Amino acid sequence: MSNVPYHAVAIGVGAVVGVLGSAFHVGVEKLTAAWPAYLDTGLGLDGFPLYAAAALVAAAMTLVSLWLVRTFAPEASGSGVPEIEGAMEGLREVRWHRVLPVKFVAGLLSLSSGMVLGREGPTIHIGASVAKAASDLMKWSGEDMRGLLAAGGAAGLAAAFNAPLAAVLFVIEETRRQFPYSSRTYIAVVLASIASAIVTEYLTGSRPYMLLEAATIPYVWLPAFVVLGAILGLAGFVFNRTLVWSLDHVRRLGMRTSFYIFPTFVGLTVGVLMFVRPEATQGGELLAVQLTRENLPLAMLVFVVLLRFVMTMASYSTGVAGGIFAPILALATTIGLCYGTTLDLFFTLPDQAHTTFAIAAMGGLFAATIGAPLVGMVLVLELTSAYAVLVPVMISAIFAHMVFLALGGRPIYEILLERTLALEAEARAAASR
Missing domain, CATH: 1.10.3080.10 (Clc chloride channel)
Known part of the structure; x- marks a missing residue:
């Protein structure tokens, strides 16, 4: 043909x-x-x-x-x-x-x-x-x-x-x-x-969804992105393990009681957080841009990281329709800002360094959790249009991927597919008995 x-x-x-x-x-x-x-x-x-x-x-x-x-x-x-x-x-x-x-x-x-x-x-x-x-x-x-x-x-x-x-x-x-x-x-x-x-x-419109301004980082700061990548490799490993653990536990709860109980609790919580703590809700694309401009103190950034991590696990575990790309990127942004803010306590950082750490972190966490470092590099640059920080993004992404693999991590979609097939086989076996 x-x-x-x-x-x-x-x-x-x-x-x-x-x-x-x-x-x-x-x-x-x-x-x-x-x-x-x-x-x-x-x-x-x-x-x-x-x-x-x-x-x-x-x-x-x-x-x-x-x-x-x-x-x-x-x-x-x-x-x-x-x-x-x-x-x-x-x-x-x-x-x-x-x-x-x-x-x-x-x-x-x-x-x-x-x-x-x-x-x-x-x-x-x-x-x-x-x-x-x-x-x-x-x-x-x-x-x-x-x-x-x-x-x-x-x-x-x-x-x-x-x-x-x-x-x-x-x-x-x-x-x-x-x-x-x-x-x-x-x-x-x-x-x-x-x-x-x-x-x-x-x-x-053609405006990048997460447009961020970042300046070229001096070469002397590039080793900092190796360390950031290692942190993100560990974070990605924990993210994947926790997501699967959450899915399994919520499923067991649903089988014992009702599959609608936990989602009800999450929905009620999210509704309140939409007004009390909006940074803990939604996909997070706009939040990622907003956080880079607010110069929040380290304690607040750590709080946002923990809050969004918990809400990401809870939201995905409900079983509703929704992805994890955007939550991963928003979580990574906050981790990158935490890292930059911590360094700022001890060193004098270059201009717009916090934003650069945030952008590089997106590529790093994506590379670790999804297992696709090249996609992470390019996706982050297309989303932010911050092509000046290509090298820091590449360093963070590849080192995050390396650490993730060294810890025994596997791409999250590969794990989720295997889990789906195993549950389907288990259901067929139970039906045949």
């Missing part, structure tokens, strides 16, 4: 994903701002009535999101990236008829409730679902279908962060075991990412 129809479909998939991803992005932004504003200024609530109403609204959004997932598309739970990697490996099936609507609506509700989740997981899953729909329409299977799944997933990542180059690299590096590499499929991935980025920029 000629490559022209295949690549034309890839472009079409990318464009459709760009529209859906932009709609999802704008929808989350509008709804996240709308319901707290309505309670606060629209109804004029204050104090305890405001907190109680916010808790109930956030809990309701969380529970409806979880109900949609558990009732109609259990595979729409969480990020969606492990599902796509499993499908590309022939271990999972993308049921696009149910995943598309459920992932969009459930993700819109869960992210807008204020939970610490990212939009990239849903948009990647939505993108792959659009690709599977196109493959079914064209009656493609095998390598063509798997290649188009990768193209759709890449388009979803490009739409989430307006980062088309990182999206292409994500397929090459993160799905290197599953992606059916050939010039045909590789070009399809690039074309879909470009189409998605063009549509996303047209609909939402």
Whole structure:
């Protein structure tokens, strides 16, 4: 078969994903701002009535999101990236008829409730679902279908962060075991990412989502980024272990009681935090930019790190639709600022060094948890447009990855896919008895 129809479909998939991803992005932004504003200024609530109403609204959004997932598309739970990697490996099936609507609506509700989740997981899953729909329409299977799944997933990542180059690299590096590499499929991935980025920029603007200003760092300070990378490698190891531990414990709690009890508690908590401690809620892209400008004291930064770490674990463990890219980046930013603030107690730092540490930390923690250092480097630069700090970002990312591997760490999506397959096998065995 000629490559022209295949690549034309890839472009079409990318464009459709760009529209859906932009709609999802704008929808989350509008709804996240709308319901707290309505309670606060629209109804004029204050104090305890405001907190109680916010808790109930956030809990309701969380529970409806979880109900949609558990009732109609259990595979729409969480990020969606492990599902796509499993499908590309022939271990999972993308049921696009149910995943598309459920992932969009459930993700819109869960992210807008204020939970610490990212939009990239849903948009990647939505993108792959659009690709599977196109493959079914064209009656493609095998390598063509798997290649188009990768193209759709890449388009979803490009739409989430307006980062088309990182999206292409994500397929090459993160799905290197599953992606059916050939010039045909590789070009399809690039074309879909470009189409998605063009549509996303047209609909939402071309400004980087986390625009940060950072100056070139003097060479004498580069060893500090080696140490930062080592810290982030350890942090990534702890992050992955804790996330899986949280998922397992919440699942056991759900099996003993109800799968809706813990999400209710998290939703109630998030609703209150939206007004009391907003820095502990939402994906965190805007928070990361805000923190670099506030010059918070070290104690407050440490508090934010701990609070967001706990809320990330709690939010993802509920089983609603939502990703972890954005929470990882926001958490990393705060860790980087903690590191820079600590150094500032003992040394005179160069101009904008705190911001540089924050940006480098994003690449480092991403490289460790996801296991894709090259993607981490490029994604951070596309998000922040801080190309002047390329070398510090590269140093932090690669040393974080090295320390993470030395500790015995494994990429989080690989672990989550294995966990899903094991639970599915366990359920089949129990049903056959």
